[in-house]
Amino acid sequence: MARRCYSETPIAGDQATLDGSEAHHLLHVLRATPGMAVTLFDGSGHEFDAEVTACKRSTVELAILESRLVDRELPQPxxxxxxxxxxxxxxxxxxxxxxxxxxxxxxxxxxxxxxxxxxxxxxxxxxxxxxxxxxxxxxxxxxxxxxxxxxxxxxxxxxxxxxxxxxxxxxxxxxxxxxxxxxxxxxxxxxxxxxxxxxxxxxxxxxxxxxxxxxxxxxxxxxxxxxxxxxxxxxxxxxxxx
Missing domain, CATH: 3.40.1280.10 (SPOUT methyltransferase, trefoil knot domain)
Structure with a gap:
């Protein structure tokens, strides 16, 4: 199963960049390398299949492969x-x-x-x-x-x-x-x-x-x-x- 990561920046288009604690975790804990599969979410209700394309000093760049709306919320507040x-x-x-x-x-x-x-x-x-x-x-x-x-x-x-x-x-x-x-x-x-x-x-x-x-x-x-x-x-x- 692909690792789930949170993007503080709303995801639009076919590229995303992670920084801060999420990038640190990918770079220094998970030892991410180009080609690694990741599932992203940005709080909008969508989740995104993504692939690491570049690992930099404090950021990780990813290509968005697929987007889907996945609702796991309760029926009522x-x-x-x-x-x-x-x-x-x-x-x-x-x-x-x-x-x-x-x-x-x-x-x-x-x-x-x-x-x-x-x-x-x-x-x-x-x-x-x-x-x-x-x-x-x-x-x-x-x-x-x-x-x-x-x-x-x-x-x-x-x-x-x-x-x-x-x-x-x-x-x-x-x-x-x-x-x-x-x-x-x-x-x-x-x-x-x-x-x-x-x-x-x-x-x-x-x-x-x-x-x-x-x-x-x-x-x-x-x-x-x-x-x-x-x-x-x-x-x-x-x-x-x-």
């Missing part, structure tokens, strides 16, 4: 609002959210949350997209305060008319929440998820969410860590039963 933890757990949430098809992550600022956001998050998205085959990049939004998040608009559903579209689903994870049924998990609906920080959301934050029309949901009687709650709920909605 899924936006994950989460109070990100520190360190490797933050990276893990981002990477696995990409693999599971999350449309956008919104780092949440809550009463008990750590500092949110960071320059590395975008790189984590690219690396995970290379691995899992997504051709559109999951968006990392600017951090948002809790009350602003509760009032956020859900993305429009794709491929259905306004008359056919179900109302957006707004779920906030909470230990006392009711576990959704398999049928509820399987519904194709635009969805906003809210996951609180280490130590949980405050009573006031949960009350504000319910007052704003959010439904408290849970995955059982045990207290889950941030990443477990986030990815457990996402997986229930995105991985169909056998």
């Amino acid at each position: 899924l936006v994950l609002g989460v109070a990100l933890p520190k360190g490797d757990r933050q990276r893990w949430i981002v990477e696995k959210s990409v693999e599971l098809g999350v449309t956008r992550i919104v780092p949440l600022i809550t009463e008990r949350s750590e500092k949110q956001g960071g320059d590395k998050l975008g790189r984590y998205v690219i690396e995970a997209s290379k691995q899992c085959g997504r051709n559109r990049l999951m968006e990392i939004a600017e951090p948002m305060r809790w009350n602003d998040w509760l009032a956020a608009e859900a993305p429009a559903m794709g491929g259905v008319s306004d008359a056919e579209a179900l109302a957006p689903r707004r779920w906030v994870a909470h230990p006392t929440g009711v576990r959704p049924t398999a049928a509820e998990f399987a519904q194709q609906r635009s969805t906003l998820l809210a996951i609180g920080p280490e130590g949980g959301l405050s009573d006031g934050e949960v009350e504000a969410a319910v007052a704003a029309g959010w439904e408290a949901v849970g995955l059982g009687k045990r207290i889950l860590r941030i990443e477990t709650a986030a990815l457990g709920l996402v997986a229930c909605m995105t991985i169909p039963p056998a």
Whole structure:
């Protein structure tokens, strides 16, 4: 299987040039030589069969052989609002959210949350997209305060008319929440998820969410860590039963 590489520059025509970290990886890790087969993607939804034509000091030039539109996105938008933890757990949430098809992550600022956001998050998205085959990049939004998040608009559903579209689903994870049924998990609906920080959301934050029309949901009687709650709920909605 050809190596997947990300082009920050939109690909048009029959030539492409990689630089920066992608070129460095090809040149110094994969030891690219002319003739090497590579699959490129640029975030547009297309992927491109390509062949290395020249390896320079800090760039790699490629010939584009074929272009195709390959859609590996979820049928409907899924936006994950989460109070990100520190360190490797933050990276893990981002990477696995990409693999599971999350449309956008919104780092949440809550009463008990750590500092949110960071320059590395975008790189984590690219690396995970290379691995899992997504051709559109999951968006990392600017951090948002809790009350602003509760009032956020859900993305429009794709491929259905306004008359056919179900109302957006707004779920906030909470230990006392009711576990959704398999049928509820399987519904194709635009969805906003809210996951609180280490130590949980405050009573006031949960009350504000319910007052704003959010439904408290849970995955059982045990207290889950941030990443477990986030990815457990996402997986229930995105991985169909056998």
